[in-house]
Amino acid sequence: MLNVGGRLTRIIIRSFATKSDEIGNLVKKNKVVVFMKGIPDEPRCGFSNAVVQIFRMHGVPYDAHDVLQDEELRQGIKEYSKWPTIPQVFINGDFVGGCDILLEMHRNGELVEELKKVGIKSALLDKENTSQSESTKSKE
Numbered sequence: 001m002l003n004v005g006g007r008l009t010r011i012i013i014r015s016f017a018t019k020s021d022e023i024g025n026l027v028k029k030n031k032v033v034v035f036m037k038g039i040p041d042e043p044r045c046g047f048s049n050a051v052v053q054i055f056r057m058h059g060v061p062y063d064a065h066d067v068l069q070d071e072e073l074r075q076g077i078k079e080y081s082k083w084p085t086i087p088q089v090f091i092n093g094d095f096v097g098g099c100d101i102l103l104e105m106h107r108n109g110e111l112v113e114e115l116k117k118v119g120i121k122s123a124l125l126d127k128e129n130t131s132q133s134e135s136t137k138s139k140e
Helices: 002-029 046-058 071-081 099-108 110-117 123-139
Strands: 032-036 063-066 088-091 094-097
Touching: 002 032, 002 063, 002 071, 032 046, 046 099, 046 110, 046 123, 071 088, 094 099, 099 110
Parallel strands: 032 063
Antiparallel strands: 032 088, 088 094
């Protein structure tokens, strides 16, 4: 009986290590990766929707993974990041945070800077430049 329990323990540890490796590969696969409830076209919670809207405003391409389709992924990402909630955002393989942190970064301009570090130009900069250009023309 102990032998069986020992074998089961090894399988569980190996399974977690495999899931952790899989998640590690997912977060490094693209510059921006989001683990969310639902998909970008149909978020299934308000927090996931807010993250989608923020990235949409910035025109950021990202990989999205629906944790509602895979319970192992849902639990695994929480263990991987040591963060208890979904959505979770990764930039350049590094865990950034959830909805509240991303929203704060959006508000204070830090998100634009973080995106710039990985070679992504925020679409909001284009809108800002267009507004300034139009403002200058109207003053002339």
